Amino acid sequence: MNFQQLRSVREAVRCGFNLTEVAHTLHTSQPGVSRQIRELEEELGIELFVRAGKRLTGLTEPGGHVLPIIERMLMESSNLKHAGQEFVAQQSGLLSVAATHSQARYAMPVAVQEFRAQFPNVKLHLHQGSPKQIAQMLLDGEADVGIATEALGDYPQLVALPCYRWTHSVIVPPGHPLLDAPLTLEALARYPLITYDTGFTGRSRIDEAFEQRGLQPNIVLAAMDADVIKTYVQLGLGIGIVAGVAYEAERDTQLRAIDAGRLFGINLTKLAVRRGTYLRKYVYAFIESFAPTLTRAVVEGALGDQEKASHYEI
Numbered sequence: 001m002n003f004q005q006l007r008s009v010r011e012a013v014r015c016g017f018n019l020t021e022v023a024h025t026l027h028t029s030q031p032g033v034s035r036q037i038r039e040l041e042e043e044l045g046i047e048l049f050v051r052a053g054k055r056l057t058g059l060t061e062p063g064g065h066v067l068p069i070i071e072r073m074l075m076e077s078s079n080l081k082h083a084g085q086e087f088v089a090q091q092s093g094l095l096s097v098a099a100t101h102s103q104a105r106y107a108m109p110v111a112v113q114e115f116r117a118q119f120p121n122v123k124l125h126l127h128q129g130s131p132k133q134i135a136q137m138l139l140d141g142e143a144d145v146g147i148a149t150e151a152l153g154d155y156p157q158l159v160a161l162p163c164y165r166w167t168h169s170v171i172v173p174p175g176h177p178l179l180d181a182p183l184t185l186e187a188l189a190r191y192p193l194i195t196y197d198t199g200f201t202g203r204s205r206i207d208e209a210f211e212q213r214g215l216q217p218n219i220v221l222a223a224m225d226a227d228v229i230k231t232y233v234q235l236g237l238g239i240g241i242v243a244g245v246a247y248e249a250e251r252d253t254q255l256r257a258i259d260a261g262r263l264f265g266i267n268l269t270k271l272a273v274r275r276g277t278y279l280r281k282y283v284y285a286f287i288e289s290f291a292p293t294l295t296r297a298v299v300e301g302a303l304g305d306q307e308k309a310s311h312y313e314i
Helices: 003-014 019-026 030-044 061-088 101-107 109-118 131-139 203-212 226-234 281-290 296-304 306-311
Strands: 049-052 055-059 093-099 122-128 145-148 158-166 168-172 192-196 218-223 239-243 256-259 267-274
Touching (some): 093 131, 101 109, 101 122, 101 145, 109 122, 131 145, 131 158, 158 296, 192 203, 218 226, 281 296
Antiparallel strands (some): 158 267
16 A cells, blocks of 8 residues: 555546546546555445446545545645654745635735744745635645634644634725715615625625525625625725625725625634644644634644534634
């Protein structure tokens, strides 16, 4: 048994059982991948995949049982390498962070600046995506840390810890009638709305608020980031609903903001890492820079105790 056999099985599942894609991912040939899988099956005495001729079409029942074990073995192999690197090169390496646009644009810059000053020899890779894409990057080992408001707490393989609370704001041009009266959902429902796409930045709370009042909002445009929303509000296409942190009075001089926390409630941004992953010193340092309450002791405690992670509050 060898790690290349294990990688071949794992990537076959990740690539939808397309061995050509697996070969490309592992930088080998398709016959080589097939051989690695067959040799592992022969050693284990079971068939891991359902086959139609030479094609793989799915996992067998034994294969479904074995796959999590293979995932753990490959993760521990990666952890072993990282543990060695921790002592060989304590101030260098690679940190990969996945975040939504709003987090990367508005919440992370100070933490990134502090991290770069503290660890100048660590390469920082920033990936942007939807909350579900961020979760998948963590599960696939493509990211060390994920930051989002939605989705991260839905995966048992991830440890998701709360970072900070925030509320939405309604943004309008100067002189808009909404600035002159108490903000209500009924008033908002009378205007064309521009806000986040489904699954982004607390959009679910916005939808729930209108639904609970029996109102149908007129959402004329949905986008993944606040900068796009603000641009179209300035163009007069409608009024915007964005994360409060996305409104910057000194920059957004052609807009005004109205706090909408009373209407849409409080949102909670979470930071997640994959359960069982070895985190190097600088990963803990970045986490604490971004969320000072998430000290190394807190994160290590959550990684070791799923119950503790699910009940951690800020």
